[in-house]
Amino acid sequence: MSVVNIVGTLERSPAIFETRAATSEPAWAKWSLIAVSIAFFSLFLLLPLVVVFVEAFAKGWSLYKDAVTEADAWSAIKLTLIAAAISVPLNLVFGVAAAWAIAKFEFRGKQILLTLIDLPFSVSPVIAGLIYVLLFGAHGWFGPWLKENDLKIIFAVPGIVLATMFVTVPFVARELIPLMQAQGREEEEAAVVLGASGWRVFWSVTLPNVKWALLYGVILTNARAMGEFGAVSVVSGHIRGQTNTLPLHIEILYNEYQFTAAFAVASLLAMLALVTLGAKSLIEWRQKSVLKELQS
Amino acid sequence: MTATTTPANAGFGTPPYPAEAIHRRPPETQTALRTRPGRRVLPGLPLSLGVSLTYLSIVVLLPLVALFARTFSLTFDAFIDAVFAPRVVATYLVSFGAALLAAVTNVVFGGILAWVLVRYSFPGRKLVDTLIDLPFALPTAVAGIALTAIYAKNGVLGAPLEALGLKVAFTPIGIYVAMVFIGLPFVVRTLQPVLQDHEIEFEEAAASLGASRLRTIIRVILPAMIPALLTGFALAFARAVGEYGSIIFIAGNVPYVSEITPLIIITKLEQYDYAGATAVASVMLVISFVLLLAINLLQAWTARRSGRTL
Numbered sequence: 390m391s392v393v394n395i396v397g398t399l400e401r402s403p404a405i406f407e408t409r410a411a412t413s414e415p416a417w418a419k420w421s422l423i424a425v426s427i428a429f430f431s432l433f434l435l436l437p438l439v440v441v442f443v444e445a446f447a448k449g450w451s452l453y454k455d456a457v458t459e460a461d462a463w464s465a466i467k468l469t470l471i472a473a474a475i476s477v478p479l480n481l482v483f484g485v486a487a488a489w490a491i492a493k494f495e496f497r498g499k500q501i502l503l504t505l506i507d508l509p510f511s512v513s514p515v516i517a518g519l520i521y522v523l524l525f526g527a528h529g530w531f532g533p534w535l536k537e538n539d540l541k542i543i544f545a546v547p548g549i550v551l552a553t554m555f556v557t558v559p560f561v562a563r564e565l566i567p568l569m570q571a572q573g574r575e576e577e578e579a580a581v582v583l584g585a586s587g588w589r590v591f592w593s594v595t596l597p598n599v600k601w602a603l604l605y606g607v608i609l610t611n612a613r614a615m616g617e618f619g620a621v622s623v624v625s626g627h628i629r630g631q632t633n634t635l636p637l638h639i640e641i642l643y644n645e646y647q648f649t650a651a652f653a654v655a656s657l658l659a660m661l662a663l664v665t666l667g668a669k670s671l672i673e674w675r676q677k678s679v680l681k682e683l684q685s
Numbered sequence: 686m687t688a689t690t691t692p693a694n695a696g697f698g699t700p701p702y703p704a705e706a707i708h709r710r711p712p713e714t715q716t717a718l719r720t721r722p723g724r725r726v727l728p729g730l731p732l733s734l735g736v737s738l739t740y741l742s743i744v745v746l747l748p749l750v751a752l753f754a755r756t757f758s759l760t761f762d763a764f765i766d767a768v769f770a771p772r773v774v775a776t777y778l779v780s781f782g783a784a785l786l787a788a789v790t791n792v793v794f795g796g797i798l799a800w801v802l803v804r805y806s807f808p809g810r811k812l813v814d815t816l817i818d819l820p821f822a823l824p825t826a827v828a829g830i831a832l833t834a835i836y837a838k839n840g841v842l843g844a845p846l847e848a849l850g851l852k853v854a855f856t857p858i859g860i861y862v863a864m865v866f867i868g869l870p871f872v873v874r875t876l877q878p879v880l881q882d883h884e885i886e887f888e889e890a891a892a893s894l895g896a897s898r899l900r901t902i903i904r905v906i907l908p909a910m911i912p913a914l915l916t917g918f919a920l921a922f923a924r925a926v927g928e929y930g931s932i933i934f935i936a937g938n939v940p941y942v943s944e945i946t947p948l949i950i951i952t953k954l955e956q957y958d959y960a961g962a963t964a965v966a967s968v969m970l971v972i973s974f975v976l977l978l979a980i981n982l983l984q985a986w987t988a989r990r991s992g993r994t995l
Contacts, residue, residue: 401881403806411892412885419805426801427813429794432842433866434819437831440841444834479740486736494730504977505741508749511973511980513927514825515947516966519954520748523755528959530751554744578726587728609821616824618930623951636826636930643830643934652834655827662822670815 441659444652456642456653464630465638465654471546472621472634473614476553480610484561485603489595491562492569493577503566509558517555518623521548544626549634552620557610564606568599601672612665616658749970756967759960767964772940773949779857780946784925787864791921792914795872802873803880817874820867825930832863833935855937860945863931868921875917876910879987883909912987919983923976927969 406412413419446453456462487506491499509517523529525542535542542548576598580590596603618636625632627641635658642651756764767773801807802814820828836843836853846853853859883906891901929947936943946969953962 403804403810405885406804407806409885409889411889414898422797422801423805423807425794426798427809430798430813430816433862433869434816436835436841437828437866438816438819438823440831440834441827444831483737483740486733486740489729490733490737493727494725494734496730496734502737502741504981505745507977507981508745508973511923511927511977513929513947513950513966513969513973515929515950516752516927516970519950519962519966520752522954523751523959523963524748526959528957551744555748558741558745574727581726581728590727591729612822616822616827618824618826619928619947622929623954636824639826639830640934648830648834651830655824655830658824658827662819662824662827665822666815666818669818670811 438659441652441655444648445656447652448649452649453653453656456647456650457657461630461633462638462654465633465635466657468546468549468631468633469615469635472549472553473611475550476557476614477607477611479554480557480561480614481603481607483558484565484606484610487562488565488569488599489591491566492572493574506559506562509555514556514617514619515623517620518552521551521555521624525551543624544628544632546632548624549621549632552624553614553617556617556620557613560610560613561603561606564602564609565599568602569595572598601676605669605672608665608668612661615661752963752967752970755959755963759964763960764964767961768968770961772944773946773965775941776944776946776949779860779942779944780926783857783860783864783945784922787861787868787925788918788922790861790865791868791872792918795869795917795921796876796910796914798869799873799876799880803877817870820870825867825928826934828866828931829863829934832859832866832931836862836935854935855939855943857936857943859935859937860932860943863935864925864928867928867931868925871920871924872914872917875920875987876913879910879913909990912983912990916980916983916987919976919980923973923980926976927973 414422487502490496491502522543525531525535525548527536527543529543542551576594577590580594581587585593615634616636617634618640621634622637622640625634625637627633627637629641633641635654639651639654639658642648642654759767798813798817802810802817833840833854835841836846836859838844838847838854840854843854851858853862887905887909888901891905892898896904927947929945929951932945933948936945936948938944938948946965950962950966950969953959953965
């Protein structure tokens with residue numbers, strides 16, 4: 390389900406189709422299709438994005454500043470950063486290891502492994518939260534043991550980190566696998582034959598070849614980690630100032646009818662989304678220019 | 686992907702698709718170093734596989750096993766009672782019905798968007814192409830409150846629609862709108878590369894044989910897109926059924942009317958009805974598995990059809 394992959398190939402520009410009579414449509418058809426597309430795009434994608442910022446600044450800059458700097462917002466920002474700072478590096482290590490095993494080797498059960506990696510994509514975030522409650526909650530498998538040892542996972546930070554880890558499982562691995570499969574293993578094999586150690590091969594041959602896809606995978610993982618709502622909402626317990634991440638803080642503000650404050654905090658996450666999309670475009674653009682260079 | 690960024694592939698042909706380019710090489714260069722069958726040249730399989738399996742076991746497998754174990758600890762009657770309670774059945778109808786309509790909408794308009802983005806140049810094309818991924822990147826809670834603000838009684842679109850007698854926010858239509866939002870990129874992004882790949886020669890052949898442009902599109906291009914359209918449909922549907930964050934704000938969450946299945950799981954959990962929550966979750970999970978299987982098969986079909994390696 391690698392729908393979010395960067396396709397690093399040179400795409401054919403629309404001009405190829407448009408300049409030939411046999412492969413182009415009459416102008417009226419073309420422009421009506423474009424009009425329908427832009428209308429649908431504006432209605433469903435652009436408008437919600439614009440509304441976030443309009444509502445955030447509706448009551449002026451000072452209210453915006455108050456909303457994003459008050460104590461509860463700060464603790465939500467901190468917790469969101471902590472959850473991302475733990476889950477993103479772990480996911481990075483896992484993603485690279487999984488991609489190395491899957492792309493460079495043949496073994497039985499590979500398809501099952503791939504399915505397991507994809508699974509969190511298609512599991513409802515609510516279920517992602519629920520499964521940890523069943524394991525670590527008061528009535529869960531490990532609940533009594535955790536209580537005896539005075540450990541808290543559910544309604545505490547570890548639960549939030551675990552839920553975030555679950556929903557981000559596919560991102561880095563799914564960015565790397567198709568790329569590393571396409572690259573084959575000849576370069577790595579050549580390096581081994583020339584006497585390089587396994588780690589050396591990884592650092593000097595594999596990593597430089599995949600660095601952009603890896604970077605994008607990390608950016609995507611981070612965006613998802615900071616923005617996850619459903620899974621985190623189930624395990625967090627919504628304790629203000631303690632177990633509230635940014636998306637949960639937005640929900641609380643919204644339910645208390647503090648709309649402007651809710652949108653102000655939401656605008657922070659919307660900016661993160663825009664930065665993520667910008668980074669994606671930049672990386673794609675870089676890859677294309679490298680491809681063009683190599684082709685000429 | 687970026688296979689051609691490596692010097693080894695650099696001089697090789699014109700790649701629309703590097704993976705293919707690698708396959709086209711003489712087979713002996715591929716296997717040159719594996720003269721003794723069964724012997725691996727590259728190190729690191731035990732380590733990388735060990736790390737991956739450990740991570741997956743702790744984060745994904747063990748919790749899911751716990752869910753099914755919990756479900757099997759219920760008596761059969763209790764399971765049936767939880768899963769087929771009238772209020773729960775009503776949520777299936779809302780969730781699956783709205784997801785179906787939203788996925789169909791996305792196939793139609795996502796299909797047109799993919800076509801326009803691949804085939805036509807127009808001002809703003811790059812911007813549209815970039816922002817298609819917005820629902821992937823924008824946190825669902827943000828999308829949820831934004832959509833609610835737009836379609837509420839006093840919202841930009843809610844007010845004129847209400848004047849026409851159409852209530853969107855806090856009704857099942859609101860659920861549908863949120864599902865269209867989160868599902869759109871799945872269709873566009875699945876279709877785009879396949880449309881890119883489609884050989885221009887087929888269309889020219891059809892035209893030279895006297896087919897009209899409309900006939901060429903319906904009889905030549907559309908059939909080639911069917912696997913990708915179905916994959917996009919399944920992905921959008923699966924995502925919409927499980928979606929929570931962007932829906933609960935706009936849904937109104939009225940029992941029997943606008944309550945979605947993920948919400949009923951949370952409601953049961955908050956009432957400490959762990960058995961009920963687990964039973965409903967296991968039903969949803971089985972449906973996700975089936976959808977995932979269907980998506981994998983569809984993607985294999987798409988790959989075969991277009992000669993693309995995934």
